[in-house]
Amino acid sequence: FSNLILNFDYANINWGDRGLILALDGVEDTNNLGAVIRTSWLMGVAGIIIPEDRAVGLTATVHKVACGGVEHVPLYQVNQFSMVFEKLKANGFWVFGLSHKSKKTIYDINIPDKIVWVLGSEDKGLRGGTEKVCDELVSIPQSSPSASYNVSVAAALALAETKRQWAISNK
Numbered sequence: 601f602s603n604l605i606l607n608f609d610y611a612n613i614n615w616g617d618r619g620l621i622l623a624l625d626g627v628e629d630t631n632n633l634g635a636v637i638r639t640s641w642l643m644g645v646a647g648i649i650i651p652e653d654r655a656v657g658l659t660a661t662v663h664k665v666a667c668g669g670v671e672h673v674p675l676y677q678v679n680q681f682s683m684v685f686e687k688l689k690a691n692g693f694w695v696f697g698l699s700h701k702s703k704k705t706i707y708d709i710n711i712p713d714k715i716v717w718v719l720g721s722e723d724k725g726l727r728g729g730t731e732k733v734c735d736e737l738v739s740i741p742q743s744s745p746s747a748s749y750n751v752s753v754a755a756a757l758a759l760a761e762t763k764r765q766w767a768i769s770n771k
Contacts (some may be wrong), residue, residue, distance in 0.1 A: 619693060620762060623649040623681060624767040625730045626721035627751055635752035636719075641672040643759040649676045649684055649716075681718075682733045689735070690718055697726050697734035698754055700745070704738050706758055711765045717758045719751050 627633055633650075640648055678684050685695050696709075697718040718734055720726035725748070731737060731741055740749060740757050749757070 610686075617713055619691075619764065620645050620759070621647050621649065621688070621693070622755060622759075623684075623718040624651075625681070625718060625726050626651065626654050626724070627719070628654070629722055629751075632722060632750065632752045636755045637673055637675070639752065639756045639759060643756075643763060645673055645759065647674045647676055649662050649681070651681070652677050652679050652686055653672045681730055685716065685733050686712075695734045695739045697731055698740065699726055699731065699737040700739055700748060700760060701731075702737040702739045703709070704736070705741050706761045707741070709736070709738055711762050712765070713766070715762060717755070717762070719755055719758075722751055744766055 620643070622636065622640055624633070624636065625635070627650070637648065656661055676684075685693075689695065691714070693714040693716050694712045695716045695718060696711075698706075700722070701763070718726060720731060726734075726737075742749065748754075
């Protein structure tokens, strides 16, 4: 599939004043990846970073569920998040991981103009190594501590709150 990019070329990306990126740490369900890509397209995400292993890639099902999003949002496949995140941080990005472990929610923080939202796998969430390379962990409020949002829903909520805060800061 043509929109899978194997090298994240930092030098040739003009981020401008704002940048919005997602990183998916081990998402394995094709329907979830497709839904995340479609939402990312509609929310103006510049790219999605996925690991080379233990994660779903671009498949026919992903294309179908994304309903056109694959053609608009580049998918970057990388070996390690840590190197990518360090380069993004050097370009002014903050890396925020979504985790049920955090008491601070997406509504408690001021979302920066350049952000990478990191979301974990469907069953285990963020891997320990990924948590460590995030600048901060934040949660999404929910009524049941024993459950979690679907990864595509969590992505949509984080992206919507980002856009809401950015719209308010433009006024």
